[in-house]
Amino acid sequence: MLSPYGLDIIESCLTCKMRAERIFCDLPTPALQAFESIKYATAYPKGAVLFVEGQAPRGIFVLCKGRVKLSICATDGKTLILKIAEPGEVLGLSATVSGKPYELTAETIDPCQVNFVKREDFLRFLKDHSDACFKVAEQLSEKYNNACHEVRSLGLSHSAGEKLARLLLEWSSKNGEAAKQEPRLKLALTHEEIAQMIGTSRETVTRLFADLKKRQILQAKGSTLVIRNKVALRALATNG
Amino acid sequence: MENATVESCRECALRPDRLFCDLPADALEAFDSVKSKVTVPRDTLLFKEGQAARGVFVVCEGKVRLTVCSDDGKRLLLRVAGPGEILGLSAVLSGAAYEITAEAIEPCQVAMVRRKDLVLFLREHREACLQVVNLLSEDLHVAYDRVRSVGLGRTRKMRVAL
Numbered sequence: 001m002l003s004p005y006g007l008d009i010i011e012s013c014l015t016c017k018m019r020a021e022r023i024f025c026d027l028p029t030p031a032l033q034a035f036e037s038i039k040y041a042t043a044y045p046k047g048a049v050l051f052v053e054g055q056a057p058r059g060i061f062v063l064c065k066g067r068v069k070l071s072i073c074a075t076d077g078k079t080l081i082l083k084i085a086e087p088g089e090v091l092g093l094s095a096t097v098s099g100k101p102y103e104l105t106a107e108t109i110d111p112c113q114v115n116f117v118k119r120e121d122f123l124r125f126l127k128d129h130s131d132a133c134f135k136v137a138e139q140l141s142e143k144y145n146n147a148c149h150e151v152r153s154l155g156l157s158h159s160a161g162e163k164l165a166r167l168l169l170e171w172s173s174k175n176g177e178a179a180k181q182e183p184r185l186k187l188a189l190t191h192e193e194i195a196q197m198i199g200t201s202r203e204t205v206t207r208l209f210a211d212l213k214k215r216q217i218l219q220a221k222g223s224t225l226v227i228r229n230k231v232a233l234r235a236l237a238t239n240g
Numbered sequence: 241m242e243n244a245t246v247e248s249c250r251e252c253a254l255r256p257d258r259l260f261c262d263l264p265a266d267a268l269e270a271f272d273s274v275k276s277k278v279t280v281p282r283d284t285l286l287f288k289e290g291q292a293a294r295g296v297f298v299v300c301e302g303k304v305r306l307t308v309c310s311d312d313g314k315r316l317l318l319r320v321a322g323p324g325e326i327l328g329l330s331a332v333l334s335g336a337a338y339e340i341t342a343e344a345i346e347p348c349q350v351a352m353v354r355r356k357d358l359v360l361f362l363r364e365h366r367e368a369c370l371q372v373v374n375l376l377s378e379d380l381h382v383a384y385d386r387v388r389s390v391g392l393g394r395t396r397k398m399r400v401a402l
Binding site: 072073074078080082093094095097098100103104126127130133134136137138140141142143144145147148149150151152154155156157199 | 336362363369370372384391
């Protein structure tokens, strides 16, 4: 069947094949059944906003398919991308638990399947299922580590070049590319978005990329980047 | 220190005011049996960024400074933690290294719980697990605020070209 956005919706968590690999979803059967009864499986197109920073928390969003951009905003409209969430991540968790407004904005960058759970339902679910509660603690821990990492990189790095080099190394370490001599990575973000990830301007990112290519550290093949000189990139990442 | 050390959590008078410590009796008893109480002088390093996470520290008395560090040793203050907070929680639960450095800025009383014991304790005591989820959410809010102020409030300076 042809579905909108080319997404194959997984209706039931109980029969989901990807469940075993996902930190949150790998729950024992009773908890999973309870979760099944309170969740709503929904599909979103690319560019949809799941929740906005400052909104009262409605509930959590479990990302099943696709990726979501998480960002924070300054009062003058400057945006900082904290993270690109991957499938398996639970979004809006800390706001839902604490009852404080969402602290991030979540926007889809692919067509996504998202399982939504209302706040009251989720809190009751956590009280009843200690396994799920433990998983939530694990998820929150990871988010916290990520936030600390972000503070460190934003507050203590010297230059945009250093931060870009770090980001590229981080991305290239995924999908088993890390061990390769010349790791490849697919650039899924625009220069504008990369600028928002490292807290600089779009112009600077474009200039930095041009410079990295000129120095034969990077090579672009369509939207795929090849890191030609890992040693040089690592040197840039450590001292700017 | 002028305050006498309260050895057992059950006899602690301050307990009801504290987010983590206000647990039901059975959970408290279990916690009592896994924790070890220590009094540390000022400037004690409770744990350091990058160290493998051994366990968590519940602050009973005193204040603890939480910082992050760059490779060249520059430090950035995350926040100051006070009584009733659990430190090192996220590192212990995710099984990673400590993400931050915690240092006593006053003489402190802390209760330490080893990693294995804490995980077991949380699995058996639902209320404690819920408290931990609450605490982590609060921590996360503070951390995001810090990201906001560091990442968006900073003036552009020291931009060294590549």
